[in-house]
Amino acid sequence: MTSVAEQPNPYLANFPAFAARISGQAWTQRLRESAIERFAELGFPTTRDEEWRFTNVAPIARAAFEPAAYTPHAITPEQLDRRLFADSSACRLVFVNGHFAAELSCAGKMPAGVRTGSLARVLAEQPALVEPHLARYAAFENHAFVALNTALWEDGGFVWVPKGVVVEAPIHLVFVSTGGAPPAVSHPRTLIVAERASQVTIVESYLGPGGEGYFTNPVTEISTGEGAIVDHYKLQREGDDAFHVGTVQAQLGRSANFTSHSISLGGALVRSDTNAVLSEGTEVTLNGFYLAAGRQHVDHHIAVDHAKPHGASHELYKGILDGKASAVFNGRILVRKDAQKTDAKQTNKNLVLSEDAVINTKPELQIYADDVRCTHGATIGQLDPEGIFYLQSRGIGKEEARDLLTYAFARDVIDRIRVEPLRERLEQVLFERLHDHRQ
């Protein structure tokens, strides 16, 4: 890796002032320092790095982003309601430019013992809840963006569900960027802990205004105890000129059940990593859906680490590409020597609507156990002209027929979304977006 050019790196230059300002424990200060040091060594990745071969982050490296300021009044609760894919009664924690906005948040009704709120506040008030987990899962040694986040995060969501507690209503974590000049960066940091036999649904949403070249660099760590059930949604709807590089890292207990849905609709340059480490008998489902047009670039890297026997992972990622959009899907499955009886399945399907759209899809299987079942498949296809004609022959217009088939392509992965308002709004947005593409 090469570090950023000759001019002084603004992240490094600003760090001492930031570190002096940000309050924290001695151990978090040390963590931040070692992370920024690691970032200084790594620098931003280039396309010479295998992990970043098809995603050129030079526009991010070049830009001199300011740390995003706290401007909670830039957005009203009503504006937020309209933009969210949730009913307004839902429990939500709202972060504006990476800072907790209490006036936009509501605690909702939570079962006794559940703790939700601002990670910064919980760290200040009950560090013992945070210390065993923070930065224990999302490794920054080989990931410059995770390192940056670990060094520079100001706030983010915190959810802690105690043993045996079932939280029925989804908890929404909303990360709004307000844009403005000069372009700003935020590094939201979220920690979700679901103790033994608990159950929780989390929806993370990222949104911001169009026409603004801001940058969001979130990291979410999820830790589950034995038999916990976690349903996690990441809904990326950044503005059309925005940059988004994010990591979701899940450390899963024995017989836990983890489902992740990564939905990517917005942003100009997007990289989204979802990594899961399984224990014995853990079940993981990773669903993904991306829709990209214009000059959007969307890169999904997913990795499951079958560390112990009897784990199962099922991955289904589907993408629709139009215009000059490009997408990357990289699916890594690691089955360690001990992980006998692993059942891993990976599917990536792409629908390419224009001649100029590009997709790079790659499975990456590393299997060191011998008694495993591991399948993978990737497809890249166009709309079926026979299908279009069949619909036309029944009176359905050609454009509508195309939309219908496009929508049908995404259907199964969208049907897997169990949060109803989210699924409904997504269906609606999909229809609208398909329509817009044709205008």
Place this chain on the structure above:
Amino acid sequence: MSLLEIRNLHARVGGREILKGIDLTIQPGEVHAIMGPNGSGKSTLAQVLSGRDLYEVTGGEVLFDGRNLLELSPEDRAREGIFLAFQYPVEIPGVSNLYFLKAALNTIRKHKGLPELDAMDFLGVVQEKMALMEMDESLLNRAVNTGFSGGEKKRNEIFQMAVLEPRFAILDETDSGLDIDALKIVANGVNSLRSPERSMLVVTHYQRLLNYIVPDFVHVLAEGRIVKSGDKNLALELEETGYAGLEEAEAFERA
């Protein structure tokens, strides 16, 4: 006025001329059967009439109700009342039969200046036609033709026809692969749609179907031309002699 008038129609696909001058006139209420060997161009004719752009019309004209059919898009032909029961119905995963058919019926109704049907009224129509076709209602919620058996697909085609009530229906080998019970159901569905205004073009290889759907005329298509026309007895004759016999007779006549 005749409902459909095909004059000297030529069409090609994949650089090869398949239809080499078809002439055919169909009056309202008439049922015409087309028979002919494999590859003679029967499906090509059906697809050309429905507007599939894969097939290039290189000559001739087609008038539907006095209007130039060939300049209409496939969807406009359907809205004007042309229906094709496909030889190979297309599977459309992810689109339910119910949604699909409702969208189709309402587009056609809108075109006719009729109010769109709401979910309840639509369901009423659909249930009646499903009963006619002896189809299980669970098929409505399944994706169009997806995972249907061959017979279910063919029945689904006629069911769609019953719902959409076209003025002119082309049935392309709807009988192929049906056992006798399914054949009777399909024929019954088709016969119930016969009316003085509605015409049909029935493509088949087997005289058997024509015992149930009795045609007014039978034509033989060979190498892109209609080489012989007659009444329903022509089908019986073909059953006896086969197309080879017919070709010999033709050659004899020409000599």
